[in-house]
Amino acid sequence: MVLRHKSHILALFVLAGLVLVSRQASWCEDSSYVLGPEDVVQVKVARHPELDVEATVLPDGTVAIPRAGRVAVQGLTIAQAQKAIEDALSKVLVSPQVTLNVKATRPNRVYVVGQVTKPGMFELKPGWRVAEALAEAGWLKGKPELARASLFRGDKVIPIDLMALLRGEASANLPLQPGDVLSVQDAPTVRIYVNGQGVKNPGEFDVTEGLGVVEAFALAGGATPNAALRKAVVVRAPKPGQPREQIPVDLYGPLVLGKPAPDIKLQAGDTLIVPENNARVAVFGLVKNPGYYPLPESENFTVADAI
Numbered sequence: 001m002v003l004r005h006k007s008h009i010l011a012l013f014v015l016a017g018l019v020l021v022s023r024q025a026s027w028c029e030d031s032s033y034v035l036g037p038e039d040v041v042q043v044k045v046a047r048h049p050e051l052d053v054e055a056t057v058l059p060d061g062t063v064a065i066p067r068a069g070r071v072a073v074q075g076l077t078i079a080q081a082q083k084a085i086e087d088a089l090s091k092v093l094v095s096p097q098v099t100l101n102v103k104a105t106r107p108n109r110v111y112v113v114g115q116v117t118k119p120g121m122f123e124l125k126p127g128w129r130v131a132e133a134l135a136e137a138g139w140l141k142g143k144p145e146l147a148r149a150s151l152f153r154g155d156k157v158i159p160i161d162l163m164a165l166l167r168g169e170a171s172a173n174l175p176l177q178p179g180d181v182l183s184v185q186d187a188p189t190v191r192i193y194v195n196g197q198g199v200k201n202p203g204e205f206d207v208t209e210g211l212g213v214v215e216a217f218a219l220a221g222g223a224t225p226n227a228a229l230r231k232a233v234v235v236r237a238p239k240p241g242q243p244r245e246q247i248p249v250d251l252y253g254p255l256v257l258g259k260p261a262p263d264i265k266l267q268a269g270d271t272l273i274v275p276e277n278n279a280r281v282a283v284f285g286l287v288k289n290p291g292y293y294p295l296p297e298s299e300n301f302t303v304a305d306a307i
Contacts, residue, residue: 033105035057035081043100073085110179129176140184147185148185151174151183152181152182153177153179222255226276232249234264237268
């Protein structure tokens, strides 16, 4: 998955190089400026003019220096980059002295790749966050609950919770920086089944891999009035040479009592079965309406309740 993300990123940088119009040289004298891909730098080595070079910081954050090879400068200030190049040249030169200047700063761009309507590169506007970039890219092609998003920033990968973003949670709507790459990919999905007389809308469902039993039950509409929530079971397809596995599941706790959901992650081919509650209690004798009555799953059901 990560390799596929990186291929998207490298392809976009190639695209950027093809369509980038020539920029006017704009020398950067800010000592706190942090280098990144597409910056154009001028490197001079004292007493060695043959090593002087003007180069562009590559997508992987390195710059090619004669006799030193590629030197990582992404995320470094000008002074730090000078020191990094001096350290690299010290393997072939005695006490090299390097001067580095930023001849042209990188454009303020962000990239949106993957499963969006209009993937590409976009000029980063003031105040832009993840939501604005997705809107500019035409939003997602598919359902957000079946997608995964990541923000690539230098050597960092920051997960983006798309569902939280839709709910308006600020923690998911991160501010963007120049060079950010927002990647949206289809999450791995599996087919599971939710059946039984205790299910409102039984059927088969394509869900994200690792979905919990409570979420799967909700997809099927939840419980009927007589569902036996304590007697639910996950039937797991057998492995070769092994019997079919049945995993008991107590849905009453999380759905009625508010307890933590069972830590059971559904796998491809799993079937969640919620039967009907057929338990009955017999009430006879000196009562107004003798007969058989459903026995609720409540732990606090008493004789007085039955009468």
